[in-house]
Structures are given as C-alpha cells and as structure tokens.
Amino acid sequence: MNVLVYLLPLALLLGLTGLFAFLWSLKSGQYDDLDGAAVRVLSDDDLPGSGAPPASTSPAGLPRSGASKP
Amino acid sequence: MAEAIDYSIFVARSEDGLAQMSLAVDGIDCAACIAEIEDGVKALPGVVRARLNYSTHRLTVAWREETSPDRVVSQLEALGYRAHPFAGRAEESEARHARWLLRCLGVAGFAAMNIMLLSVSVWSGNVTDITPETRDFFHWVSALIALPAAAYAGQPFFQSAFRAVRSGRLNMDVPITIGVTLALGMSVLETALSQPHAYFDSAIMLLFFLLAGRYLDHEARRRTRATAGNIAALRGEMAHRLGADGVPVLVPVQALQPGDTILVAPGERVAADGVIASGQSSIDESLVTGETLPRALKRGDAVYAGSLNGEGALHLTVTAGGENTLVDDVQRLLDGALAEKGAYVRLADRVARLYAPMVHLTALVSAIGWLLAGADLHHAVMIAVAVLIITCPCALALAVPAVQVTATGRLFRAGLLINAGDMLERLAAVDTVVFDKTGTLTLPEPALALPRGADRALVGLAGRLALSSRHPLARALAPRADGPAIEGVTEVSGQGVEAVVDGEAVRLGSLAFCGAALPADLPSGASLIALRRGARTLVLGVEQALRPDALEVVDALKARGLEVRILSGDREAAVVPVAQALGIAHWEAGLKPADKIAALDRLKADGRRVLMVGDGLNDAPALAAAAVSLSPATGAAVTQAHADAVFLGRRLAPVLAAVDGARVAARLMRQNLAIAVLYNVIAVPLAIAGFVTPLVAALAMSGSSILVTVNALRAARPGRKDEASDAAAPAGGDARTLEEAAA
Numbered sequence: 179m180n181v182l183v184y185l186l187p188l189a190l191l192l193g194l195t196g197l198f199a200f201l202w203s204l205k206s207g208q209y210d211d212l213d214g215a216a217v218r219v220l221s222d223d224d225l226p227g228s229g230a231p232p233a234s235t236s237p238a239g240l241p242r243s244g245a246s247k248p
Numbered sequence: 249m250a251e252a253i254d255y256s257i258f259v260a261r262s263e264d265g266l267a268q269m270s271l272a273v274d275g276i277d278c279a280a281c282i283a284e285i286e287d288g289v290k291a292l293p294g295v296v297r298a299r300l301n302y303s304t305h306r307l308t309v310a311w312r313e314e315t316s317p318d319r320v321v322s323q324l325e326a327l328g329y330r331a332h333p334f335a336g337r338a339e340e341s342e343a344r345h346a347r348w349l350l351r352c353l354g355v356a357g358f359a360a361m362n363i364m365l366l367s368v369s370v371w372s373g374n375v376t377d378i379t380p381e382t383r384d385f386f387h388w389v390s391a392l393i394a395l396p397a398a399a400y401a402g403q404p405f406f407q408s409a410f411r412a413v414r415s416g417r418l419n420m421d422v423p424i425t426i427g428v429t430l431a432l433g434m435s436v437l438e439t440a441l442s443q444p445h446a447y448f449d450s451a452i453m454l455l456f457f458l459l460a461g462r463y464l465d466h467e468a469r470r471r472t473r474a475t476a477g478n479i480a481a482l483r484g485e486m487a488h489r490l491g492a493d494g495v496p497v498l499v500p501v502q503a504l505q506p507g508d509t510i511l512v513a514p515g516e517r518v519a520a521d522g523v524i525a526s527g528q529s530s531i532d533e534s535l536v537t538g539e540t541l542p543r544a545l546k547r548g549d550a551v552y553a554g555s556l557n558g559e560g561a562l563h564l565t566v567t568a569g570g571e572n573t574l575v576d577d578v579q580r581l582l583d584g585a586l587a588e589k590g591a592y593v594r595l596a597d598r599v600a601r602l603y604a605p606m607v608h609l610t611a612l613v614s615a616i617g618w619l620l621a622g623a624d625l626h627h628a629v630m631i632a633v634a635v636l637i638i639t640c641p642c643a644l645a646l647a648v649p650a651v652q653v654t655a656t657g658r659l660f661r662a663g664l665l666i667n668a669g670d671m672l673e674r675l676a677a678v679d680t681v682v683f684d685k686t687g688t689l690t691l692p693e694p695a696l697a698l699p700r701g702a703d704r705a706l707v708g709l710a711g712r713l714a715l716s717s718r719h720p721l722a723r724a725l726a727p728r729a730d731g732p733a734i735e736g737v738t739e740v741s742g743q744g745v746e747a748v749v750d751g752e753a754v755r756l757g758s759l760a761f762c763g764a765a766l767p768a769d770l771p772s773g774a775s776l777i778a779l780r781r782g783a784r785t786l787v788l789g790v791e792q793a794l795r796p797d798a799l800e801v802v803d804a805l806k807a808r809g810l811e812v813r814i815l816s817g818d819r820e821a822a823v824v825p826v827a828q829a830l831g832i833a834h835w836e837a838g839l840k841p842a843d844k845i846a847a848l849d850r851l852k853a854d855g856r857r858v859l860m861v862g863d864g865l866n867d868a869p870a871l872a873a874a875a876v877s878l879s880p881a882t883g884a885a886v887t888q889a890h891a892d893a894v895f896l897g898r899r900l901a902p903v904l905a906a907v908d909g910a911r912v913a914a915r916l917m918r919q920n921l922a923i924a925v926l927y928n929v930i931a932v933p934l935a936i937a938g939f940v941t942p943l944v945a946a947l948a949m950s951g952s953s954i955l956v957t958v959n960a961l962r963a964a965r966p967g968r969k970d971e972a973s974d975a976a977a978p979a980g981g982d983a984r985t986l987e988e989a990a991a
Contacts (some may be wrong), residue, residue: 182382186389190362197358198947204350214302217279 254497255317260331266296266310266933269317272478273300273307273756274330281329304474334481335502342470349463352401356456359397360449363390364946367449371943372390374444385663387446389438394432394448401455402428404462420600420645423607427636428454434633447637450945454642459951465669466647468656472665474665476894479665479881487519488512490563501553504566514564515719518555522564524548528705529560534686535884536865537817537985541775542794554865554884559719559739559744581841594670595917596648603644611635614936638935638945643927643952646918655913658964662905663896664762665881671892674876675906676914677857681802681805681849682874685816685826686792691898692863692882694724694775695793699786705730708785709749710779713737713756717745721777722756723791755780759787792822794829801829801900808907811856815844817866844870863887878903909963916963920956927952 205208255269260270273285282300285307287766289298294315300307309320317333324331324651326550366386373383382927402425415840428451433444488496488511496511501519504510512518518531530542535554542558545551551564615632654664666672684691698707708730714722715733731774734754737747744757755762755778762780764787779786795801802812814835816823823837835848848870860867860874863883871877872890879891889896895902931948934940 180384189365190393193358193362197354200354201351204347204354208837209350209545211301211303214282214300217302218277218282221283246611 253318253321253500254503255321255333255500257500257503258335259317260335260365261311261695266312267317268308269308269320269333270335271307271309271321271324271331271333271561272481273305273324274478275328276300276302276305282496285324285329289323290735292323292383295320303471305478306474321827330482332479332481332483332977333500334874339474339477341471342466342473346463346466346470349404349459351467352404353456355397355460355461356401356459359393359401360452360456362393363449363452366390367942367946370446377881383441383444384442387435387448390446390448391436391439394452395436397452398428398432398455401452401459405455405458406452418601418604419597420603423600423604423639424454424458424645426608427451427639430633431637434630434783445942447942447945450637450942450949451948453950454478457642457950458478458645461646461649461653461957464653467582468653468660469666469669472660472667476665476667479711479896480885480888482556485517485519487572487817506566510566511566512551512557512564514557514559514561515717515723516557518551518553518557518564520553520564520566521552522566524551525563527560527562529562530558532558534818535692535863540686540818540822552865554712559613559743560705578662581845585845585869585873588725594648595673595921596645599644599648599921607636607639610639610932617936618938627938631936634938634940634945635932635935637897638931638940638948641930643924643956646953646960647924647956648917650957651916651920651963654960654963655909655916659893659902659906659909662907662909663902664878664909665894665896666893668892672910672913672933674857675859675910676891678810678859678876678907678910680811680813680851680856681833681859681861681903681907682813682815682851682870684860684864684867684870685823686859686881687863687882688850688867689826689830689900690792690794692880694721695791696724696728697789697791700789700790702786703784706779706781707788709754709781710756710777710786710788713745713747713754716747717756719744721775721790725756725777725788749781752782753780792826794826795898797899797901799830801904804904805907810859810907813851815839815847815870817841817844817864841866841869845873848873858909861937878906912964916960920959923956923959924952927955 208215259269261269276285282302285300286298289295289307289309292311292315293307294312296312297310298307300554305743307324310318321331321333324448358374366389368377368905370383370386375537405421405428406425408419409425410421416438430785431451431454432518433446435448435451438446485501486498487501489499489504490496490509498886504520510519510522514529524545524547526547528544528546530544531551532540532542533552533555534540535556536552550567551562610630614635615628618628623631652669652672655672659666707728709727710736711727712731714725715729717739718736734747734749737745740761741747743761744755746753746755746757748754757778759766759778760777762778762783762785764778764780766776766787775790777788777790779788805812811834812830812832814832816835816837817839818837820837823835827833827835836843839847844867848858848860857875859876860871861877861878862871865884865886866886867879868884868890870877871887875900877891878895879888881888881894881896883891883894893906895906927948931940936943
C-alpha cells in the first residue's frame with residue numbers, strides 16, 4: 179500500500195491541473211463565443227501570402243483570443 | 249447622404265481608458281463575415297480592438313479619439329451589415345452569473361471525479377481486503393476534497409435557500425441545502441468514528457448534476473434574451489432632436505429627455521410621446537390603438553410613440569423620454585392587470601412545498617420508529633440521515649428545468665423568444681386563443697388591393713410616383729413601380745404628389761385631389777388612394793393583408809380543441825372581413841384597452857384560460873391580464889415587455905409551435921415528476937429499512953437524474969411539421985457543455 183503515498187497526491191495533482199486549466203480558460207473568455215470559435219478556425223487570415231502584410235508589422239497572424247478581451 | 253448621429257450615450261470607457269461600444273450586427277451568417285467585419289472596422293483610424301461574438305452577433309469596438317461611433321456604424325453599413333449600438337448592462341451581469349455557475353460546475357466536477365476515485369476503491373475494498381486504516385485515510389482525503397468544494401460549488405443553492413427561508417417560503421433549494429449539509433456532516437462524523445460508510449460522493453455528485461441543470465437553464469434564457477436584445481437594438485429607433493440653435497441632430501430615442509423638441513418628418517414613426525408644438529398632419533395609430541384609419545392632428549394634440557406620421561412635418565415637445573413612452577390610462581390599466589394577475593405558482597415550487605415537509609417528516613418518523621424498535625440513538629439518526637440523502641431531490645429538481653431547457657431551445661429555433669420561465673406550463677393549460685387583428689393576424693405593413701381590371705400601366709405609374717412620397721400609404725404602392733422615380737415631383741401638403749409625365753399632368757393622392765369617384769368594388773376596410781393621368785383616374789385600396797399562414801394556423805388551433813376569438817381596437821368594417829376569411833365566429837371590434845380587459849375578464853369568469861396574442865400598445869394591459877401572452881417582434885416595445893414570449897417573422901406559425909411545444913413540455917414535466925416520485929417510492933423504504941449504502945445511494949441518485957434528463961430531451965424531438973434537423977441540436981449542445989465543464 180506504500181504506492182498510495184505518491185499515487186494519491188499524483189491523482190489529485192492531475193485533477194487540480196485540469197481544474198485550473200478549466201478556470202483559466204473560463205476567465206480568459208474562451209467560453210464566451212463557442213459558435214465563433216468553431217468557425218474562426220476556417221479563417222485564412224493567418225496564412226502567409228493571404229494578403230496580410232509581413233509578420234513584423236501585422237498583428238493579424240497572432241492569435242486574437244489572448245490579448246483582446248472585452 | 250450620411251447624417252451625423254450622436255451615439256454618445258452608448259459609449260463607455262474600458263479599463264485601459266479607451267472609448268468602447270457594443271453593437272448588435274445583423275446579417276452575419278458565415279465564417280468569412282467575422283474576418284470581414286473585424287478587419288473592416290479595425291481599418292478605421294484610431295480603432296484599437298474589434299471583436300465579433302459570433303454566438304450573440306455582437307461586436308465590441310474600442311477606439312482612441314480619432315474615430316467617432318457613427319463612423320463605426322457607417323463603416324459596417326458600407327460592408328453590408330446593419331448595426332446599431334446598444335447598452336447591455338443587464339446582460340453583462342447575467343454573463344457574470346453564467347461564468348460563476350460554470351466555475352461552480354467545474355469545481356463540483358473536479359471534486360466529484362476525485363472523490364469517486366476514492367469511493368470506488370473503498371466500495372471494492374469493503375467486499376475484499378481493505379484495512380480499516382486505509383479506508384479511514386481514503387475517507388479523510390475525500391473529506392478534504394469534498395468540504396471546500398461543497399462550500400464553494402454549493403453557493404448558488406445555499407444563497408437561494410437562505411433567501412427563501414428568510415422570506416418565509418420553501419423552494420427546492422431548501423431540501424437540497426439540508427440534504428447536502430447533513431450528508432457531509434454525517435460523513436465526517438462516520439469517518440471520525442472509523443465507520444465503513446461515508447456519503448461524500450453522493451453529496452458532491454448531487455451538486456454537480458444540479459449545477460449542470462441550472463447552468464443550462466440559465467444559458468438557454470440568456471441566449472433568448474440576447475436575441476431579443478439584438479432585435480430591439482436593430483430597430484434602431486432614432487429621433488431628430490432640435491438643438492438650441494434650431495439644427496436637428498439625429499439621436500437614439502434613449503437619449504431623449506422630457507421637454508426636448510423633436511422633428512417628425514412625413515412618413516416617419518414617432519419616436520416618443522409628445523404634444524404637437526407646431527405643424528399639422530394625419531397620423532396612423534394602428535400600433536397604438538389598432539385603428540387603421542389615420543387621425544387628423546393639429547397643434548396641442550397628444551401623439552404617442554409608435555404612431556406613423558402622415559403627410560405633414562411635425563414639431564413635438566417630448567413628454568416622456570426613453571423607455572417610459574406609455575399612455576397614462578394604458579399604464580393605469582396595466583398596473584391594475586398586473587396586480588390582479590396574482591403570482592402563478594410554478595409546478596416545481598408547488599412540488600417543493602409539498603415535498604420538503606413530507607421528506608423531513610418521514611426522516612423523523614423513521615428515526616423515532618427505530619428508537620422504539622430498540623435501536624441505539626446513533627443507528628436511528630443514521631437511518632434518518634440516509635432517508636434524507638436518498639430523497640434529496642436530484643431527479644425532482646431536474647425534472648422541470650431539464651424539460652424547460654430543451655423545449656425552450658426547440659421553440660427558439662421555431663422563431664419564438666420566451667421571456668417567462670413558467671410560460672410553457674401556463675400555455676399548456678390554455679383553452680381559448682384571443683387574437684388582436686391589426687399587426688397580429690394581419691401583417692404590420694399594409695398591402696395593395698387592386699380593383700378588377702385595373703390598367704397595369706397606370707398602376708406602374710402610380711408606383712413610380714409613390715417612390716417620391718413619404719406618405720405611409722405610398723409605401724405599399726412603391727413596390728409596383730415599373731420604372732425609376734419620376735423627376736420633378738412636387739408634394740402638395742395634405743393632398744398628394746403631382747408631376748408632369750410625357751406632357752400630361754399626373755397626380756397621386758386623395759380622391760378629392762384627383763377628382764376621382766368612390767369605387768364600388770374595393771374592400772370596405774381599405775384606405776383609398778387615387779391616381780389621375782390626364783382624364784383617366786384609377787382608385788386603389790390599401791388594406792391590411794393577413795399573415796400568409798393565418799388561415800392554416802387558426803384552423804390548426806381549432807383542430808386542437810382551442811376556441812379562437814378576435815378582440816380588435818379597429819372599426820367593425822375592418823374586422824368583419826378578417827373574421828370571415830379566417831372563419832372566426834367570435835369577434836368584437838372597436839374595443840378600447842379597458843374593453844379588452846373586460847372581455848378577458850368575462851372569459852375568465854367562464855373558467856377559460858386565455859392565450860392573448862397582440863402587438864399594439866392598446867394590447868399591453870390585455871396581454872398582462874391574460875393567462876399567457878404572445879407578441880410579434882414588430883409590436884410596440886411596451887407590449888413585448890409584457891408578453892411571455894415574442895415571435896419572429898411574417899408567419900403566424902410560431903403561435904402554433906408554441907402551443908404544441910408547451911403541450912409536449914407539460915406532458916414530459918408530468919412524466920418526469922412521476923419518475924421522480926416512483927424513484928422515491930422505491931428508494932425510501934430501502935432507506936428506512938437501513939439497506940442504503942453509499943454505493944446504492946450513488947447508483948440510485950445518478951440513475952434517476954440521468955433518466956429524467958434523457959426523458960426531457962424528448963421535448964426537442966420535432967413535431968409532425970418541424971424540420972428533421974431540430975432533433976440533434978439541443979442534445980449535442982448539452983453534451984458539449986457538460987464535457988467542457990468536466991474538463
């Protein structure tokens with residue numbers, strides 16, 4: 179039964195990691211627009227040569243979800 | 249020509265000091281729209297952020313000083329999207345509440361899974377070789393997870409139960425709170441006493457299931473409200489306010505203050521209640537009173553918001569601004585109707601009132617019974633607590649909300665936005681449907697009635713002339729134009745328009761203006777408009793057209809055993825043709841708002857439960873007085889606010905869908921309650937006999953919860969006439985949300 183000494187904390191840690199990942203995603207607004215997330219993946223504006231200026235001047239290639247919170 | 253609009257009341261400051269505004273955007277239907285709108289708005293100078301929410305069709309824009317809000321709106325218009333800003337403060341607090349519920353759900357899900365991991369080990373250990381020390385250790389770890397998790401995730405229930413008890417009521421959250429608290433308390437005690445059974449998993453699982461139900465319920469209502477908010481915002485009601493310098497500025501109606509002077513152009517809808525300061529005109533008050541014939545107005549007369557101005561420009565002094573645009577006697581009737589209506593006791597609350605005392609009494613009786621039978625105090629109390637845990641109303645608390653969520657989702661797709669949560673229950677019991685005529689059975693905009701053998705060329709010419717007139721009747725005529733608008737049209741105030749075409753004088757307007765004779769073969773309820781070209785005249789009728797499916801819907805309602813009636817504020821001559829066309833035997837015409845309430849009271853006195861469908865301001869008190877009420881989305885704002893649901897589109901079909909959906913929902917609610925009761929009938933004797941172990945409790949409680957939820961999903965099944973695609977969506981949506989919550 180000695181195995182429990184590290185298995186139990188490990189199981190809890192995994193669960194807590196999942197919980198914090200969920201709370202973080204919730205706080206960062208990833209559940210605010212579920213339908214939008216599904217269609218935004220089809221958007222081509224992050225491809226090179228899709229008419230966007232070079233990456234150094236354009237913010238279009240960056241993921242938009244992180245910084246632009248309402 | 250773009251006119252400057254003062255949107256400043258919608259602009260707020262964001263945390264980083266930028267000006268920020270939310271807009272409802274219409275016409276978004278594809279993935280490409282997102283990039284097009286966001287990039288298009290970001291291209292404006294000074295715009296820092298533009299983020300479109302595809303689920304709610306809202307755009308949030310933040311900008312520095314260089315851009316003004318109306319440039320954002322006109323940019324969207326240039327891109328082909330109609331947009332209007334709105335102030336969504338109430339919705340923001342709802343969104344916060346939804347996130348809070350989701351956080352609670354996440355915590356409960358995490359705790360439930362980890363405790364179950366330990367509980368399953370204990371259950372299998374109990375029948376094999378677990379040592380008491382290991383079991384106690386597992387129970388203590390469970391307690392360590394369960395107690396903080398329950399303290400956090402149980403808050404929605406604890407708070408609601410506390411509020412209910414403090415105001416002397418009982419709701420379903422009271423037994424939930426008692427059950428969870430007792431289960432946790434007893435489990436800690438049992439663990440301390442090194443007993444084999446603890447109920448941490450049951451308590452947390454209960455919270456998890458209930459939170460999932462509550463979150464879905466909240467989301468379904470929030471989605472409907474967001475859509476209703478978009479529709480309200482996109483009406484984009486504006487008014488020309490005269491500034492101190494006499495220059496009119498276009499402002500949103502929300503910005504109007506009593507005492508402001510507004511300019512109402514011919515053919516424009518009146519934005520606020522007011523008194524005419526100068527000018528004269530005739531005004532179409534069909535949205536206010538149901539009367540379809542225009543009323544002549546002069547200086548000093550009162551005008552109500554929602555009326556359609558006729559041929560003359562008016563200056564109005566606003567008497568009540570923004571959202572209080574309600575006529576006094578309508579307001580008085582409305583207050584009376586609301587006071588008299590009395591609180592409808594929801595099915596779930598009725599069950600809770602019956603259920604809570606019964607359960608607690610059963611627990612007490614079984615404890616006393618075991619004591620009398622010679623058991624010791626500890627054992628007797630354990631039995632009582634087991635009874636409380638097993639009866640904890642998991643299935644019962646989910647029975648009604650689960651059906652409401654699925655049924656609301658189905659009706660949402662049928663074009664029905666539900667305001668009141670208990671509307672489905674009330675609607676299912678309805679036996680009489682009362683329709684208003686103008687704008688409800690008929691379309692809100694008038695249609696053209698041609699006399700037999702009308703000359704097509706003359707009708708086309710009338711249409712071309714109508715393009716230059718802003719008179720309400722001309723709007724019905726304009727689509728018949730057979731060419732571009734005629735140049736050099738002069739408007740003769742109060743009479744009509746005239747022009748010269750191919751050397752011939754042409755006039756469009758009143759019969760007298762054109763010197764036309766009253767025709768014999770036009771419908772009696774129609775408003776008349778005449779055309780004169782040289783010596784020839786043509787008289788056209790403009791009348792209210794029935795909604796395209798009105799006849800089928802009325803027939804279908806009758807086939808379902810409902811009696812259909814009309815209560816209209818319009819003249820008898822206008823009501824009779826509609827009643828005859830639809831085969832409605834019971835109708836009353838020329839009713840004032842008070843008469844409508846009196847008519848509803850008579851129906852109520854006969855023991856009838858009435859569904860009232862109406863759109864006008866004059867219907868608002870009647871809607872509040874009826875058992876259930878529906879209003880088309882084109883109705884007056886006040887009327888929609890008092891309707892239990894609002895329906896979209898030109899068709900009347902959502903009314904039928906509502907009745908059908910409500911009947912299915914009510915049947916499923918009763919079935920679910922029966923399942924919950926049956927579960928208790930089986931489980932409670934087991935608990936009283938002392939056979940309930942934590943394993944049995946966990947199986948019984950989750951089993952019954954899943955059973956009622958699956959049964960509730962049947963409410964989303966399409967009826968005979970619905971599209972087949974209806975069925976999959978809500979089930980998929982619910983499952984998705986649950987998976988995310990459990991992540």
